[in-house]
Amino acid sequence: QIxxxxxxxxxxxxxxxxxxxxxxxxxxxxKLKHYFFSVLMDKIDHAFIDSRSLAVFMLDxxxxxxxxxxxxxxxxxxxxxEVASIxxxxxxxxxxAARYGGEEFVVLLCDVEQDQAFEIAxxxxxxxxxxxxxxxxxxxxxxxxxxxxMYFGLKExxxxxxxxxxxxxxxxxKNNGRNRTTIYAEEKKKPxxxxxxxxxxxxx
Numbered sequence: 001q002i003x004x005x006x007x008x009x010x011x012x013x014x015x016x017x018x019x020x021x022x023x024x025x026x027x028x029x030x031k032l033k034h035y036f037f038s039v040l041m042d043k044i045d046h047a048f049i050d051s052r053s054l055a056v057f058m059l060d061x062x063x064x065x066x067x068x069x070x071x072x073x074x075x076x077x078x079x080x081x082e083v084a085s086i087x088x089x090x091x092x093x094x095x096x097a098a099r100y101g102g103e104e105f106v107v108l109l110c111d112v113e114q115d116q117a118f119e120i121a122x123x124x125x126x127x128x129x130x131x132x133x134x135x136x137x138x139x140x141x142x143x144x145x146x147x148x149x150m151y152f153g154l155k156e157x158x159x160x161x162x163x164x165x166x167x168x169x170x171x172x173x174k175n176n177g178r179n180r181t182t183i184y185a186e187e188k189k190k191p192x193x194x195x196x197x198x199x200x201x202x203x204x
Contacts, residue, residue, distance in 0.1 A: 025099040027077060028084035036098035036106055040159040043110055044151065051153040055117035057107040058147040058166040059087065059124065062178040064103040067140070075135045076103075079142055083128055090124045106163065114150050114183065121146045121181045129179065143179035145170055150183070 023035040031039075040056070047054050061083055068076040080103065087097045087105055096108040107124075109117055125146055133140040147170030151157050169184040176182070 028081055028099050030084050030088065030105065031096060031098040033098060033100050033106070036096060036100070036108065037159050037163075039096055040108055040162070043108065044157055044159060044162065047110070047151060047153040048156060052111055053113060053153060054151040054162070055107075055109040055112050055114070056149045056151075056162050056166045057105075057109075057117075057121055057124075058100070058163065058170040059083075059105040059107070059121075059144050060146075060170055060174065061103040062143045062145055062174070067142075071135055071138065075138075075140075078135050079133060079140075082131065082133055083142065083144065086127045086131060087124055090127055091120060095120075106166070114148075117148055117150065118181060118183060121148055125179070125181055145173035145178045146181040147171070147173055148181065148183045 023031055025032055040054075043054055046052070061079065064076065064079070067079050080099075084097075084099065084105065087107065091097055091107055092109070094110065098106050098108075100106045109120065112120075125144055128142055128144045131142065133142050147166045147168065149162050149165035149169060151162055165184040169182040173180045173182040
């Protein structure tokens with residue numbers, strides 16, 4: 001019986017390891033896009049039933065190509081890893097952060113109001129802006145742009161559309177100077193810009 005239990009435990013551990021490997025980005029140690037969408041679809045269903053709110057962030061590293069072009073891909077990888085670490089350490093333990101692809105990231109927050117979601121997004125943006133990124137003795141400043149979409153559990157919503165709304169808000173952030181956070185305004189059918197706080201620096 002002990003051998004059987006040990007064997008089952010080993011199988012469970014192995015399955016958990018395989019699950020983690022297939023759902024986690026090995027570079028940033030954030031979850032992958034397909035896993036994020038799977039969780040988001042489930043959370044939307046529960047939010048609709050329970051009339052709870054959700055927030056989705058789309059985050060993009062500003063002028064990311066310049067790090068690869070100027071210092072090489074190793075530098076770009078370092079920037080990705082550092083930004084991913086800041087995101088992971090800034091969001092709440094119950095939130096889900098994932099690498100969406102390239103230099104884009106996504107975050108899912110459950111049971112959160114719009115003001116709180118904006119504050120968390122700004123905390124991430126400011127933490128990146130204030131971080132001293134160092135690669136081979138070169139000190140660099142990095143900034144990110146953020147788009148937020150909110151779901152208040154009042155009507156049916158798809159994961160794809162919620163992410164698209166966040167992406168539209170992200171585009172608005174980048175189109176208005178980068179290094180800022182924008183909340184998607186559904187009633188206007190387009191994003192409504194949220195300006196940076198007065199203490200924030202302008203984007204490079």
